[in-house]
Amino acid sequence: MKRKSLFALSAVVVVAAAALVPVLWSGSDYLHNGTAVAATPADQAALIKKGEYLARAGDCIACHTVRGGKEFSGGLPMATPFGTLFTPNITPDDQYGIGKWSQDDFYRAMHTGRSKDGSLLYPAFPFTSYTKVSRADSDAIYAYLRSVPPVSVPSRPHELKFPFNNRNLLIGWRTLFFREGEYKPDPTKSVEWNRGAYLIEGLGHCGMCHTSINAMGGPVNSAAFAGGLIPLQNWYAPSLTSNKEAGLGDWDIKDISDLLKNGVSQRGAVFGPMAEVVHNSLQYMSDEDVHAMSTYLKTIPQKSEAPEHLQLETSEQFGGELLKQGQKIYADNCAKCHSENGLGMPPSFPPLANNQSIQMPSAVNPIRMVLNGGYPPSTGGNPKPYGMPPFAQALSNQEVAAVVTYIRQSWGNHGTAVSPQQVSDLRSAPLD
CATH class of the missing domain: 1.10.760.10 (Cytochrome c-like domain)
Structure with missing residues (x-):
């Protein structure tokens, strides 16, 4: 479940998170210069608090903050097989951040993978997962990011190899690997199960590490959640669909929840990229949300195994x-x-x-x-x-x-x- 996503064609604009919580907006809410403003200061504070929680759930800070740097000011180098990209500044700075973005601009980036100017975003910004996020949750994250201190730091240009520096090539990639659409609850499942699915498949974007990618940087959808080597990081994200690896079918819900929330359980501990996810994100989630995620993970059905990587054999x-x-x-x-x-x-x-x-x-x-x-x-x-x-x-x-x-x-x-x-x-x- 690593949020850095140092593969595919690496990150570009905003990162967010997900939660099916009561909508804090009402008909009396309004826009001020394209910014969402709640009806009362108390409502606005609650909206920002909700957005902060969602941003934690989405681990936005992991990609958009350089160690020792200003929060959300970007600049993190993300090595990919196609070159190096640098994450953008998503503070509300008018010149270098998203200060001039409206909530519609923000939602479009999350939902459709297009920037404010309509340009296509590289898919290591996981819009293929974030498209599932509800408009209400997107608006809450937007309100929170608008509340953080602006940082006047320009975004560093990407250093992609030819021809991957041509964004027009993303049209073909999107045709093959992107399906736009918010999460639709499964009426045959419980509210808790759907909540967990929403978090895992949406802004949790767990599949970006736990699903193998092909030579085009696209997910092998036939083996979703079946595990895969994270390119250039050289850590293996284990299969969540097979009990031969990290399949959770025979785990207790408590052990899964402990591992997600605390990083350790009676069944094992997390290290490497997953340790960062727990440290930056999952430990801050509510017990109810962690339980919902565990409930969903435990029921992921067996699927095709991940494509095998060459592994030297001994006699x-x-x-x-x-x-x-x-x-x-x-x-x-x-x-x-x-x-x-x-x-x-x-x-x-x-x-x-x-x-x-x-x-x-x-x-x-x-x-x-x-x-x-x-x-x-x-x-x-x-x-x-x-x-x-x-x-x-x-x-x-x-x-x-x-x-x-x-x-x-x-x-x-x-x-x-x-x-x-x-x-x-x-x-x-x-x-x-």
């Missing part, structure tokens, strides 16, 4: 050697926290035994964790998370491959052996 003999070597490395470096039997001490130290994320076909994530270490996010429910130390300096490529092979094949786990070449390829991968 059976070499795999056996790695397994034996990894057993000793595990005992010396890992058992203290994760226990000799692999059950760990959850939620502080997640279990490795019977852990789908350890034994998925893709070994990218466990290799990255052993190499680089990391922390689950610091959240209200888990303010002092325990971290995983990095072993990149202490272990060779073969030693990392050995210990990852051991944890993928022990305690009833059924993962395949890991090649030292896979470790070598990921050792130099970017950490963000």
